[in-house]
Amino acid sequence: MALDQDTRTAFLDTLRRFVAERLRPLEKQVSESDEVPEAVIAEMRQLGLFGLSIPESYGGLDLSMEEEALVAFELGQCSPAFRSAFGTNVGIGSQGLVMFGTEAQKARFLPGIASGEIVTSFALTEPEAGSDSASVQTRARLDGDAYVLDGAKRYITNADKADLFTVMARTDPDRKGAGGVSAFLVPRRSAGLTVGKPERKMGQQGAHICDVTFDGVRVPIENRLGAEGEGFKVAMQVLDRGRLHIAAVCVGVAERLIADCVAYAAERRQFGQPIASFQMIQAMLADSRTEAYAARTMVLDAARRRDAGEGVTMLASCAKLFASEMVGRVADRAVQIFGGAGYVADYGIERLYRDVRIFRIYEGTSEIQRLVIAREMLKGG
Numbered sequence: 001m002a003l004d005q006d007t008r009t010a011f012l013d014t015l016r017r018f019v020a021e022r023l024r025p026l027e028k029q030v031s032e033s034d035e036v037p038e039a040v041i042a043e044m045r046q047l048g049l050f051g052l053s054i055p056e057s058y059g060g061l062d063l064s065m066e067e068e069a070l071v072a073f074e075l076g077q078c079s080p081a082f083r084s085a086f087g088t089n090v091g092i093g094s095q096g097l098v099m100f101g102t103e104a105q106k107a108r109f110l111p112g113i114a115s116g117e118i119v120t121s122f123a124l125t126e127p128e129a130g131s132d133s134a135s136v137q138t139r140a141r142l143d144g145d146a147y148v149l150d151g152a153k154r155y156i157t158n159a160d161k162a163d164l165f166t167v168m169a170r171t172d173p174d175r176k177g178a179g180g181v182s183a184f185l186v187p188r189r190s191a192g193l194t195v196g197k198p199e200r201k202m203g204q205q206g207a208h209i210c211d212v213t214f215d216g217v218r219v220p221i222e223n224r225l226g227a228e229g230e231g232f233k234v235a236m237q238v239l240d241r242g243r244l245h246i247a248a249v250c251v252g253v254a255e256r257l258i259a260d261c262v263a264y265a266a267e268r269r270q271f272g273q274p275i276a277s278f279q280m281i282q283a284m285l286a287d288s289r290t291e292a293y294a295a296r297t298m299v300l301d302a303a304r305r306r307d308a309g310e311g312v313t314m315l316a317s318c319a320k321l322f323a324s325e326m327v328g329r330v331a332d333r334a335v336q337i338f339g340g341a342g343y344v345a346d347y348g349i350e351r352l353y354r355d356v357r358i359f360r361i362y363e364g365t366s367e368i369q370r371l372v373i374a375r376e377m378l379k380g381g
């Protein structure tokens with residue numbers, strides 16, 4: 001359900017102020033401490049950020065995809081690590097439940113997810129199953145009234161904080177590929193579930209990823225999400241929405257970098273004039289602006305089509321591919337425009353340069369997006 005125009009404008013204004021006045025001043029601290037302060041998380045909960053995409057009947061804001069994109073454009077204006085604190089609840093950690101959950105599953109988990117009391121994670125990737133995600137080896141064996149899960153997941157966002165995991169596991173070992181995979185809702189406190197130490201990463205300090213290991217974890221049958229063998233379908237539909245969200249965040253970060261570049265180029269003087277007067281600097285600004293505009297337009301078009309009920313698998317991949325590659329180029333030009341200052345930590349540009357690199361990798365690498373786009377183009381051909 002979409003917000004009325006006044007509520008939408010007021011919500012976006014509030015977010016803009018929250019990002020500018022509360023989050024941006026904390027960027028350096030979060031990057032150095034590798035933690036988003038608990039007080040900030042509490043404010044995010046109050047703003048409703050954990051429940052952006054959860055139906056109103058379960059306490060969420062039930063934003064349309066277009067509205068979620070507008071919110072992500074705003075949130076992209078600060079270190080992407082902040083968004084990650086609630087990003088899994090909005091996207092990959094909750095949407096399987098929203099799209100495929102039974103009434104009982106929704107009633108049990110969604111109110112807590114919407115309020116931020118329950119933090120969620122999405123556990124698909126494994127040491128031997130990354131881009132080839134349909135090859136997951138984590139096993140789910142039916143035993144009486146429960147499935148028994150054994151296996152290991154890798155690089156799981158927010159795993160250290162998660163209370164609930166959506167886990168993809170193989171229920172049919174004789175069936176290779178997607179058809180043998182099912183999805184499960186696995187509470188953190190389940191016996192046999194262990195979470196590893198957060199990995200040290202290139203960027204986005206404050207957002208954590210960990211291994212998750214399942215050693216004979218009993219998951220009641222009623223925690224299976226969708227039918228047996230439908231797990232991959234769950235994962236792919238969740239990722240359609242997630243990819244649009246990530247593309248929108250890329251646009252937000254690019255727009256922030258561009259604003260920083262314009263301000264710096266106007267102020268920094270060389271050869272007796274602002275560097276903004278040099279046409280080679282202007283060309284970089286213009287290229288960045290053009291590409292960010294193109295990405296924003298793609299995201300909004302795909303989001304509106306999704307809201308209208310169209311299948312957007314291909315367009316979501318187009319948007320994610322273009323926007324994530326675009327923000328990489330924009331960040332690279334930003335370092336160049338800032339010169340030495342772009343390489344020095346105090347200015348924050350090198351941090352964003354590192355932060356945005358992951359957007360070309362997770363929720364499907366750029367190569368995988370190209371494969372999805374081509375597959376959709378050639379379908380039925």
Ligand SMILES: Cc1cc2nc3c(=O)[nH]c(=O)nc-3n(C[C@H](O)[C@H](O)[C@H](O)COP(=O)(O)OP(=O)(O)OC[C@H]3O[C@@H](n4cnc5c(N)ncnc54)[C@H](O)[C@@H]3O)c2cc1C
Pocket residue numbers: 121122123124125129130131132154155156157158201209358361362363364365366367368
């Ligand atoms: C910060 C971070 C957060 C993450 N969060 C999560 C999460 O919450 N949940 C989760 O399940 N996973 C998560 N991941 C995992 C992420 O989705 C995977 O890392 C990603 O899908 C790539 O898989 P891989 O690392 O195994 O790379 P690989 O699949 O080994 O790919 C290596 C290279 O080979 C290329 N390649 C692979 N197959 C092909 C092909 N057929 N054609 C052309 N090129 C190909 C890839 O594009 C890439 O360039 C996260 C990862 C990181 C780093």
